[in-house]
Amino acid sequence: MNFKSTIGLEVHFELKTKSKIFSPSPVSYGAEANTETNVIDWAMPGVLPRLNKDVYRLGIMVALATHSHILPVTHFDRKNYFYPDNPKAYQITQFFQPLARDGYIEVEVRGKKKRIGIHEMHIEEDAGKNTHGANGYSYVDLNRQGVPLLEVVSEPDMEDPEEAYAYLTKLRQIVQFTGASDVKMEEGSMRVDTNISIRPAGQEKLGTKVEMKNLNSFDHVRRSLAYEEKRQQQVLLSGGRVQLSTRRFDEATGKTVLERVKEGDADYRYFPEPDIAPYHIKQSWIDEIAESLPESPFERRKRYVEEYGIKEYDADVILQTKESSDFYDAAVAAGADPTLAANWLNTQVNGYLNENQVGIADIKLTPEHLAEMIKMIKDGTISSKIAKKVFKESIENGTDPKKYVEDKGMVQLSDVSVLGPMVTKVVDDNPQSVEDFKNGKDRAIGFLVGQIMKQTRGKANPKVVNQLLNKELQSR
Amino acid sequence: MNYLNENIDSLNKKLQDGEITAEDLAKATVKNIKETDKKINAWITVDEDAKPAEDLDFAKNKLAGIPIAIKDNIITNGMKTTAASHILYNYMPVYDATVISKLKKAQATFVGKTNMDEFAMGSSTEHSYYGATHNPWNLDKVPGGSSGGSAAAVASGEVVAALGSDTGGSIRQPAAFNGIFGIKPTYGRVSRWGLIAFGSSLDQIGVMSKRVKDSAEVLNVIAGPDEHDATVSEKEVPDFTSFLGQDVKGLRVAVPKEYMDAVDGEMHDVIQKQIDVLKDAGAIINEVSLPHTKYVVPTYYIVASSEASSNLQRYDGIRYGYRAKDTKNLLDVYVKSRSEGFGEEVKRRIMLGSFALSAGAYDEFFKKAAQVRTLICRDFEKIFEENDVIVGPTTTEPAFGIGEEVSDPIKMYNNDLLTISANLAGIPAASVPAGLVDGMPAGFQIMAKRFDEGNVFKVADFIERNNKFYEKTPTGMED
Numbered sequence: 004m005n006f007k008s009t010i011g012l013e014v015h016f017e018l019k020t021k022s023k024i025f026s027p028s029p030v031s032y033g034a035e036a037n038t039e040t041n042v043i044d045w046a047m048p049g050v051l052p053r054l055n056k057d058v059y060r061l062g063i064m065v066a067l068a069t070h071s072h073i074l075p076v077t078h079f080d081r082k083n084y085f086y087p088d089n090p091k092a093y094q095i096t097q098f099f100q101p102l103a104r105d106g107y108i109e110v111e112v113r114g115k116k117k118r119i120g121i122h123e124m125h126i127e128e129d130a131g132k133n134t135h136g137a138n139g140y141s142y143v144d145l146n147r148q149g150v151p152l153l154e155v156v157s158e159p160d161m162e163d164p165e166e167a168y169a170y171l172t173k174l175r176q177i178v179q180f181t182g183a184s185d186v187k188m189e190e191g192s193m194r195v196d197t198n199i200s201i202r203p204a205g206q207e208k209l210g211t212k213v214e215m216k217n218l219n220s221f222d223h224v225r226r227s228l229a230y231e232e233k234r235q236q237q238v239l240l241s242g243g244r245v246q247l248s249t250r251r252f253d254e255a256t257g258k259t260v261l262e263r264v265k266e267g268d269a270d271y272r273y274f275p276e277p278d279i280a281p282y283h284i285k286q287s288w289i290d291e292i293a294e295s296l297p298e299s300p301f302e303r304r305k306r307y308v309e310e311y312g313i314k315e316y317d318a319d320v321i322l323q324t325k326e327s328s329d330f331y332d333a334a335v336a337a338g339a340d341p342t343l344a345a346n347w348l349n350t351q352v353n354g355y356l357n358e359n360q361v362g363i364a365d366i367k368l369t370p371e372h373l374a375e376m377i378k379m380i381k382d383g384t385i386s387s388k389i390a391k392k393v394f395k396e397s398i399e400n401g402t403d404p405k406k407y408v409e410d411k412g413m414v415q416l417s418d419v420s421v422l423g424p425m426v427t428k429v430v431d432d433n434p435q436s437v438e439d440f441k442n443g444k445d446r447a448i449g450f451l452v453g454q455i456m457k458q459t460r461g462k463a464n465p466k467v468v469n470q471l472l473n474k475e476l477q478s479r
Numbered sequence: 480m481n482y483l484n485e486n487i488d489s490l491n492k493k494l495q496d497g498e499i500t501a502e503d504l505a506k507a508t509v510k511n512i513k514e515t516d517k518k519i520n521a522w523i524t525v526d527e528d529a530k531p532a533e534d535l536d537f538a539k540n541k542l543a544g545i546p547i548a549i550k551d552n553i554i555t556n557g558m559k560t561t562a563a564s565h566i567l568y569n570y571m572p573v574y575d576a577t578v579i580s581k582l583k584k585a586q587a588t589f590v591g592k593t594n595m596d597e598f599a600m601g602s603s604t605e606h607s608y609y610g611a612t613h614n615p616w617n618l619d620k621v622p623g624g625s626s627g628g629s630a631a632a633v634a635s636g637e638v639v640a641a642l643g644s645d646t647g648g649s650i651r652q653p654a655a656f657n658g659i660f661g662i663k664p665t666y667g668r669v670s671r672w673g674l675i676a677f678g679s680s681l682d683q684i685g686v687m688s689k690r691v692k693d694s695a696e697v698l699n700v701i702a703g704p705d706e707h708d709a710t711v712s713e714k715e716v717p718d719f720t721s722f723l724g725q726d727v728k729g730l731r732v733a734v735p736k737e738y739m740d741a742v743d744g745e746m747h748d749v750i751q752k753q754i755d756v757l758k759d760a761g762a763i764i765n766e767v768s769l770p771h772t773k774y775v776v777p778t779y780y781i782v783a784s785s786e787a788s789s790n791l792q793r794y795d796g797i798r799y800g801y802r803a804k805d806t807k808n809l810l811d812v813y814v815k816s817r818s819e820g821f822g823e824e825v826k827r828r829i830m831l832g833s834f835a836l837s838a839g840a841y842d843e844f845f846k847k848a849a850q851v852r853t854l855i856c857r858d859f860e861k862i863f864e865e866n867d868v869i870v871g872p873t874t875t876e877p878a879f880g881i882g883e884e885v886s887d888p889i890k891m892y893n894n895d896l897l898t899i900s901a902n903l904a905g906i907p908a909a910s911v912p913a914g915l916v917d918g919m920p921a922g923f924q925i926m927a928k929r930f931d932e933g934n935v936f937k938v939a940d941f942i943e944r945n946n947k948f949y950e951k952t953p954t955g956m957e958d
């Protein structure tokens with residue numbers, strides 16, 4: 004029997020604001036527990052939310068970048084439930100009128116383009132964090148309480164784990180390039196929940212949904228969905244029924260594990276948040292944001308391929324993260340040859356990043372230094388061999404390549420008035436090589452070049468030396 | 480020291496002339512409260528060491544050195560704030576409500592916190608963890624509620640003015656029952672930052688005082704925009720005292736027949752008398768109809784209780800306030816702390832509100848109530864197209880006896896019939912003493928359109944000048 008899968012994704016992005024959505028507490032990652040909180044975050048009696056309007060701006064950026072329809076009037080609602088990490092015992096979210104609806108993004112899977120719908124996206128506040136100590140106590144850290152989130156809910160348009168993977172990759176790239184979020188899964192600024200159901204091919208009615216929450220990498224998303232697909236098929240083939248439930252992906256075994264069975268939907272008693280007035284989003288403001296929207300990854304790719312003439316593959320590598328693309332753009336802007344810059348970035352720089360397990364933002368090499376080095380290669384000031392040394396120095400110690408080359412006397416020797424007499428002398432001193440050359444042994448020229456290099460300690464410009472040698476040998 | 484024959488101007492003059500110092504005033508006030516409160520129990524917390532602000536400037540600040548009573552649902556930094564609930568019996572705030580910051584800037588003196596119905600839910604101040612407050616006109620009667628402590632404190636002369644809060648009549652009804660003035664400003668006129676939330680779309684802080692002018696003085700200080708409360712209007716605040724001492728000639732006064740039909744006998748007569756006085760002074764009296772009046776009580780109890788059910792969830796025994804002992808797990812902490820921490824009336828409303836918001840009931844209850852609320856607002860808008868103020872009785876009856884209605888919630892809820900609409904519509908409304916009915920005070924209610932507190936003060940001041948009710952002394956205080 005053939006089965007068809009139906010997959011939907013709910014992705015939370017932390018919006019990159021300086022302060023929390025409803026309080027002036029700062030937002031940062033990794034601060035000491037409860038140090039970034041105030042009376043609002045603690046839900047002290049009598050406090051009121053104070054909306055940080057920047058969340059609308061950031062949310063609108065993502066809505067625009069995903070072709071979503073922005074609702075003219077949006078408002079917040081309360082979702083009521085008790086939990087110690089939720090101090091008000093309600094979360095302020097958007098239930099009745101989200102920020103935007105009906106968007107889409109385009110993905111390419113196995114060479115085929117597909118449009119995946121975005122059902123809606125809404126703004127909400129994050130909850131705090133509970134930890135359970137070994138001493139029988141539980142602890143609450145409210146630093147994260149009130150961090151703004153944008154939840155992007157897809158349509159159930161994905162039919163296999165690869166499509167889900169492609170959707171996530173594209174969505175992350177789009178959001179990252181707007182600058183609205185850091186999209187770091189390891190820091191929780193991007194979080195993914197999935198749901199999947201299967202049904203026999205030809206059946207209209209969707210199967211029973213299984214949800215998986217807090218998956219911590221794209222790879223886990225793909226693997227857990229693949230596992231679930233098979234598991235649910237086996238359940239159905241053996242005559243069983245899939246339970247409406249939440250499951251967890253176990254990294255060690257690669258399996259999903261039942262967390263809890265759902266018996267109907269929880270009643271969150273949603274109602275409009277009376278402390279925050281509905282917000283009218285003016286078209287003129289949307290236009291203004293659209294105008295100032297950073298260049299999208301598609302636009303950058305087009306520019307790289309069509310204007311700079313670099314390979315599509317190289318462009319895609321550069322565009323994997325906004326940081327690397329920004330680095331590349333800055334290097335080109337500082338005068339680097341686009342093709343050379345792409346090569347250096349994708350091979351040497353990426354190699355260094357992988358080797359040291361760091362991000363491009365953490366290294367000492369600046370785009371300006373990379374550009375300077377590439378310029379020196381291009382105009383023959385340094386050889387590519389020397390360049391590798393210069394690169395190492397710059398990326399490890401942040402040294403200015405030009406200064407380094409000058410200080411270390413690494414400038415390539417191309418001056419004919421210096422090299423000319425050296426070439427004449429070498430030829431004079433090696434009559435056997437002249438003989439070999441005349442007998443058609445090309446090897447002879449290599450030996451002579453080597454002699455010059457030895458004398459100049461590798462600084463001689465090999466191209467110039469070759470030319471001079473050829474000329475000299477012809478004349479004998 | 481008691482304030483029965485004082486007002487802010489007279490006190491300000493005495494302080495300015497050095498007839499009394501602010502330190503002595505604070506001490507004398509506390510001393511008198513301790514004495515008087517043996518009879519009326521108007522206070523939850525009294526600060527025995529109450530001191531005035533430093534560097535008092537009597538010329539600049541009318542309220543400098545003058546003790547103001549604060550209802551115990553308004554957050555006061557470093558002064559226990561309980562909302563009259565067991566669940567907050569030990570709650571010590573770490574910040575000030577905006578109204579408190581403003582009063583501090585105006586150099587008022589703080590002597591303590593007044594009694595109220597728990598979380599402002601009630602119309603009698605009987606629903607307090609700290610015991611019932613007694614009406615200074617008759618100690619066997621309730622002072623009304625929920626700002627019953629503030630009202631009794633003013634009426635008995637413990638203070639010259641008090642802050643209250645009004646979600647469905649909680650300033651106006653106790654003002655009426657105690658023979659004093661009380662105003663609920665427009666929703667959005669005074670910041671709610673630091674007001675312990677009950678019904679967030681209805682709650683508003685206001686002022687109670689014997690004299691109309693004193694409330695205008697205090698409102699001048701506490702009104703205005705606040706970055707902490709997004710529902711406060713940016714509108715400029717006029718000097719409310721500038722509306723006093725004017726005549727009412729040509730003023731268009733609407734009298735809803737539903738309001739007059741709700742009262743009879745002496746109550747009807749005493750209200751009608753005030754209307755006649757306005758008429759005689761040249762006001763144009765128009766009988767109007769507020770056709771949705773019959774729906775206001777159910778509408779209000781659904782909206783207010785729904786919001787309350789959500790607002791009161793934060794009292795969970797986790798971060799502050801009462802936590803039950805001998806709990807086995809998290810659910811136990813929640814259930815026991817809340818069951819033991821909240822009083823019966825609060826629990827009733829949490830249940831009612833939780834039900835009204837539940838998935839199966841939302842459309843028929845909360846949503847329907849929100850729709851009816853819109854209709855009620857339209858009733859008012861229509862009347863204000865052709866009228867400046869709406870007047871009528873504040874309550875259908877004068878103060879009832881302690882224990883008389885406490886076991887009959889529906890009867891208790893119906894007390895609010897005439898005051899609720901102003902909260903649902905967000906308009907300013909006040910109660911000014913009209914006279915005595917069976918020896919107990921009766922209140923005359925004045926409402927105006929949003930942000931037109933000016934006309935409310937104008938009419939209230941006119942009524943006060945005419946009937947001079949403030950000359951009467953509460954009859955329940957003699958030994």
